[in-house]
Amino acid sequence: MEHEAFPKVERDPVFGEGGAVRRPVDLFDPAFKANPYPTYAYLRDNAPVYRAELPDGQGMWLITRYDDVQALLKDDRFVKDLRNAKTPEELERLPKQPELLEQLAQNMLDLDEPHHTRLRGLVHQAFTPRLIEQMREKVRRIAEELLDAMEGKGEADLITEYAYPLPITVIAEMLGILAEDRHLFRGWSDVIVGSSGILEPDESQLAATFALADYFKALFAERRNRPKDDLLTALIRAEEAGDQLSEGEVLAMAFLLLIAGHETTVNLLGNGTLALLQHPEQREKLARDPGLIPGAVEELLRYTSPVEMATQRYAGETVEFGGSVIPRGELVMAVLASANRDPRRFAEPDILDVERKNNRHLAFGSGVHFCLGAPLARLEGQIGLTACCVVCRTCV
Numbered sequence: 001m002e003h004e005a006f007p008k009v010e011r012d013p014v015f016g017e018g019g020a021v022r023r024p025v026d027l028f029d030p031a032f033k034a035n036p037y038p039t040y041a042y043l044r045d046n047a048p049v050y051r052a053e054l055p056d057g058q059g060m061w062l063i064t065r066y067d068d069v070q071a072l073l074k075d076d077r078f079v080k081d082l083r084n085a086k087t088p089e090e091l092e093r094l095p096k097q098p099e100l101l102e103q104l105a106q107n108m109l110d111l112d113e114p115h116h117t118r119l120r121g122l123v124h125q126a127f128t129p130r131l132i133e134q135m136r137e138k139v140r141r142i143a144e145e146l147l148d149a150m151e152g153k154g155e156a157d158l159i160t161e162y163a164y165p166l167p168i169t170v171i172a173e174m175l176g177i178l179a180e181d182r183h184l185f186r187g188w189s190d191v192i193v194g195s196s197g198i199l200e201p202d203e204s205q206l207a208a209t210f211a212l213a214d215y216f217k218a219l220f221a222e223r224r225n226r227p228k229d230d231l232l233t234a235l236i237r238a239e240e241a242g243d244q245l246s247e248g249e250v251l252a253m254a255f256l257l258l259i260a261g262h263e264t265t266v267n268l269l270g271n272g273t274l275a276l277l278q279h280p281e282q283r284e285k286l287a288r289d290p291g292l293i294p295g296a297v298e299e300l301l302r303y304t305s306p307v308e309m310a311t312q313r314y315a316g317e318t319v320e321f322g323g324s325v326i327p328r329g330e331l332v333m334a335v336l337a338s339a340n341r342d343p344r345r346f347a348e349p350d351i352l353d354v355e356r357k358n359n360r361h362l363a364f365g366s367g368v369h370f371c372l373g374a375p376l377a378r379l380e381g382q383i384g385l386t387a388c389c390v391v392c393r394t395c396v
């Protein structure tokens with residue numbers, strides 16, 4: 001069996017001979033981006049709570065061991081909302097954001113209790129495993145339509161023609177976006193998810209954000225007049241019912257559902273397919289026994305970690321964590337991709353094994369912000385990878 005899923009880089013981006021630190025971890029170095037696993041292995045062994053630096057000099061702590069990552073995600077001393085981590089004077093000194101971005105930050109993933117629970121409670125019914133299971137045929141139909149469109153072309157791009165449109169079509173149908181508008185939708189969300197989430201958005205990202213917000217607002221107005229059986233109508237009803245949801249929160253929720261479920265699933269389908277192509281013996285097992293597919297998707301989630309790092313957290317107070325002291329207000333990142341390859345938790349973690357047992361990976365995070373869309377992502381992964389990589393034989 002092979003040990004490396006992704007192309008090896010010629011030089012280790014951070015560490016020189018004998019593992020000596022050559023220079024600090026540069027998170028934006030293309031060599032690190034191409035294969036961060038050797039760096040993460042070194043950090044797990046030598047600096048599991050490591051303070052990296054962002055281009056603006058801001059500190060950013062990387063947490064790389066499985067147990068620490070899980071503990072961090074469940075620790076309410078670390079907060080998501082900056083207002084719970086900084087003093088009013090510190091907040092005052094931060095650069096002012098356009099009002100729309102401040103509005104969009106009012107989403108469950110960027111908030112702490114009690115707002116997080118209230119917002120999550122409003123939509124979690126739509127994402128229960130039972131309801132999502134009822135979408136199996138719909139997701140299969142979308143996958144097959146995309147594959148049919150690719151067939152006979154001679155050459156096709158897996159990401160742009162399959163991995164990309166599949167999840168966006170599914171979430172757009174759930175929200176109630178018109179089929180003829182999906183290309184607009186795709187264009188904007190493409191630009192928006194291109195943002196690192198850590199650096200400030202650039203001009204094109206801001207323009208796309210404003211365009212998508214205008215689109216959503218027009219759609220909300222339309223649903224108020226003509227309600228339908230979709231998620232947007234359900235959100236508007238909650239807003240109209242009074243104190244449950246403000247108009248800004250409806251907008252923030254629509255954005256979150258679109259963005260959170262999009263690039264993540266593209267990564268699972270794209271890197272999952274690549275991993276299966278690089279491990280034909282594992283793909284053969286799946287072709288022989290489709291009963292292995294749900295477990296295989298879990299293994300691909302662990303092995304490829306579609307979300308490399310969980311979203312930002314801040315130390316809400318000065319915290320002693322994993323032997324280090326993290327000052328109040330500093331940025332802390334749980335590196336899921338590293339936790340998922342930690343040999344302290346997984347036997348032979350760099351090996352892809354679709355029959356792996358006891359696979360409690362952290363690809364969907366942990367704690368109160370555990371991925372709301374996990375049942376949908378699993379369904380899309382199972383159908384998407386089976387239809388394309390396991391059953392189809394054209395690109396092997």
Ligand code: HEM
Nearest residue numbers: 108109260261264265268310311364365369371372373377
């Ligand atoms: C392979 C696909 C996916 C992966 C790997 C993934 C991963 C994650 C992770 C790691 C988090 C937690 C982030 C943190 O704690 O900082 C999260 C949260 C979330 N995900 Fe996903 N996700 C996927 C697909 C989806 C889909 C399809 C949806 C639905 C539209 C979705 C909706 C959400 C939402 C709403 C949250 C915020 C939950 C909260 O704050 O309580 N995700 N996801």
